Amino acid sequence: MDDGPNNFSDPQLKAALQRLQGGHTADDELRQRVLGALESSAAKSDVRPPRKIGRAIGWALAACLVLGVSAGFYVHHANEKAEHERYLADNLGLFNEMVATQGKPAAGPLVLQVASQGSIADLKAQIAKEVGREIPSPDLSQAGWTLAEASVIPFRNKKAGRFDYRNGDRHVMLISLPATLLYGAEEDEDYAYTVEGHPIAGYVSKGGLHCVIGGAGESLNDMVALRDRLHGL
Amino acid sequence: MKISHDEFLRLAMEQLDAVDRMARTLARNRTESDDLVQETYLLALKGRDSFDLKTFGIKPWLFRILHNIHVTRGRREQRQPKAMESHELEDASIEVSEPLNGLLLSDDRLEKAMGMLPLELRSILTLWAVDELSYKEIAEVVGIPIGTVMSRLHRARRRISDLLADHPAAIRASGNS
Numbered sequence: 300m301d302d303g304p305n306n307f308s309d310p311q312l313k314a315a316l317q318r319l320q321g322g323h324t325a326d327d328e329l330r331q332r333v334l335g336a337l338e339s340s341a342a343k344s345d346v347r348p349p350r351k352i353g354r355a356i357g358w359a360l361a362a363c364l365v366l367g368v369s370a371g372f373y374v375h376h377a378n379e380k381a382e383h384e385r386y387l388a389d390n391l392g393l394f395n396e397m398v399a400t401q402g403k404p405a406a407g408p409l410v411l412q413v414a415s416q417g418s419i420a421d422l423k424a425q426i427a428k429e430v431g432r433e434i435p436s437p438d439l440s441q442a443g444w445t446l447a448e449a450s451v452i453p454f455r456n457k458k459a460g461r462f463d464y465r466n467g468d469r470h471v472m473l474i475s476l477p478a479t480l481l482y483g484a485e486e487d488e489d490y491a492y493t494v495e496g497h498p499i500a501g502y503v504s505k506g507g508l509h510c511v512i513g514g515a516g517e518s519l520n521d522m523v524a525l526r527d528r529l530h531g532l
Numbered sequence: 533m534k535i536s537h538d539e540f541l542r543l544a545m546e547q548l549d550a551v552d553r554m555a556r557t558l559a560r561n562r563t564e565s566d567d568l569v570q571e572t573y574l575l576a577l578k579g580r581d582s583f584d585l586k587t588f589g590i591k592p593w594l595f596r597i598l599h600n601i602h603v604t605r606g607r608r609e610q611r612q613p614k615a616m617e618s619h620e621l622e623d624a625s626i627e628v629s630e631p632l633n634g635l636l637l638s639d640d641r642l643e644k645a646m647g648m649l650p651l652e653l654r655s656i657l658t659l660w661a662v663d664e665l666s667y668k669e670i671a672e673v674v675g676i677p678i679g680t681v682m683s684r685l686h687r688a689r690r691r692i693s694d695l696l697a698d699h700p701a702a703i704r705a706s707g708n709s
Contacts, residue, residue, distance in 0.1 A: 307660070307667075307685040312692065316661035319639050319646070325552035329566055333548065333573045337541060340574055 387492050389482040394494040400454065401472040401497065401512040405461050407452035422449045426460040426475075433505045434475045435529040437462040442525055444471060455480060469514060471525065476508045484508060489530070491523050500526035540580050543590045544573060550663055551594050557658050558602045558651065572598040592669040595659065599673055645695035653688035660685055 387394070409429055411422060419438045427434045429451045437446055444464035452461050460475035478484040481503065489502035498519035501510030511525045535543065552569050559565035575597050576583070583593055646654055652674075659670045671678045 307682055307689075309689060312689060313661040315639070315642050316646075316657065319642055320553055320658060320662045323549055323553040323556075325548045325569070329552060329569060330545075330548060332566065333570055334545070336570050336574055337577055340577055341537065 383490075386483060386490060387494075391494070393480055393482075394492060394499055396454070397474055397499060397510060397512050398495050398497045400452070400461070400474065401470075401514070405448055405450035405452055405463065407450055407461075408458075409451040411449045413446050413448060419446060422446070425449075426451060426462075430458040430460050430475065432475075432477065432507050434460045434507060435473075435504075435509050435531075437473055437529070439464055439473075439525055439528060442528055444525070469517065471511055471513045471517065471522070473525075473529065474510050474512065476510070478503045478506050478508045481508045489526065491519055491526070493519055498522040502526060502530050504530065535580075535583075537580070540577070540583070544576055544594065547591045547594050550591055551598060553662065554595055554598055554655065554658065555602075557655050558598070568598060568601060571601050575601065589669070591663065592665055592673050595663070595665070595673040596675075599655070599675070603675075641696055642692070645692050648695055649688060649691055653684055653691060656681060656684045657688040657692075 409426075411425065413419075413422065419436065423434060423436055426437075426449055437449065439446070444466050446462055447465045448461075448463040450461045450463075452459050454474070454476055457477050457480065460473075462473040462475075464471045464473070481501075484503045486503055486505075489500070491498070491500040493499070496515040498513040498517050498521070499510055500519065500522040501508060503509075509526075509529060511522045511529065513519075513522045548569070551572060552565065555565035555568040555572070556562070559568055572594060576594055579597070583590070646657070649657070656670060656674065659665045659673060660667075665673065667678045667681050670681045674681070676684075
């Protein structure tokens with residue numbers, strides 16, 4: 300017999316309690332009630348599982364879908380943002396040169412004053428021939444921009460097509476370059492950035508990089524709209 | 533070791549007498565104890581998949597469910613504040629009790645004394661004496677540390693001893709607890 304707090308032994312008490320309570324038997328009424336409840340519950344379970352499981356699976360799938368879509372959007376957004384920033388960093392030098400070009404008058408082997416030339420289609424043909432690649436139809440008149448000058452200029456030792464547009468005092472320039480100048484260029488890819496306060500929106504098509512550059516203070520959205528118009532979107 | 537539905541029913545129903553006895557120990561009346569028993573078995577059936585016969589015998593498992601239902605009901609009714617007693621305080625108050633060797637344990641007097649014990653002492657005493665659960669099993673059933681099981685057993689025996697000796701102070705204390 301051990302009375303220590305880490306053990307407990309009292310055979311006499313145990314025997315007395317067993318004698319007092321040990322012979323207890325649940326009556327039949329309770330036994331039948333419990334069995335009935337269990338059978339009823341089991342029967343319901345037999346019917347319900349598909350619905351319950353289906354519902355649980357449905358909820359799980361819905362939750363997974365929501366989480367997946369949310370995570371997908373987040374990852375996509377994060378990736379897109381990172382990609383956007385990387386693209387700008389990779390091509391910042393190029394964009395800066397474009398902006399600088401936009402601020403200077405055209406000077407090069409071929410400068411065509413539109414007023415003295417034929418149709419815009421003819422101008423396009425002349426410039427395309429000179430640079431040796433396709434260029435977009437440089438007609439932005441529907442957007443309120445008048446083509447003032449078309450030229451072929453040197454750009455990083457390449458021939459670039461340049462189109463200057465006027466809308467009152469406002470000025471935008473379309474420059475068409477070999478796509479190889481753009482780091483990471485892919486067919487039909489487009490981009491839009493503001494560099495040194497100048498909005499730039501361009502796209503890649505058929506080996507050419509075609510970029511609309513607005514004066515400082517022009518909106519990026521307007522440049523995007525002009526770019527898409529040139530792209531035929 | 534997972535068991536089949538039929539095997540589970542067989543094993544569980546074999547314990548009905550013990551579960552009913554424990555339910556009557558915990559409940560205030562027959563209606564309440566019957567409800568406790570039924571709810572215990574229904575919950576056990578629902579939780580059958582999580583039951584592992586090897587790690588926890590079916591009787592302690594059923595008792596634990598029964599105890600949990602009872603505590604939940606008690607909390608809901610806010611009539612079991614003593615069930616929330618601090619284990620640390622209880623452990624610190626372990627007192628060694630004397631065996632009941634010298635007392636005449638007539639069933640009537642013992643039954644009366646048991647009826648006067650606080651519920652948390654009465655149930656643990658029953659789990660130990662009648663159901664012969666180990667301290668570890670009792671601790672798992674009631675959800676308290678083993679040290680608290682020991683201290684409650686000692687307290688229960690001391691109360692029983694006092695009650696059987698017709699100790700007025702002990703009777704008052706039991707009636708107030």
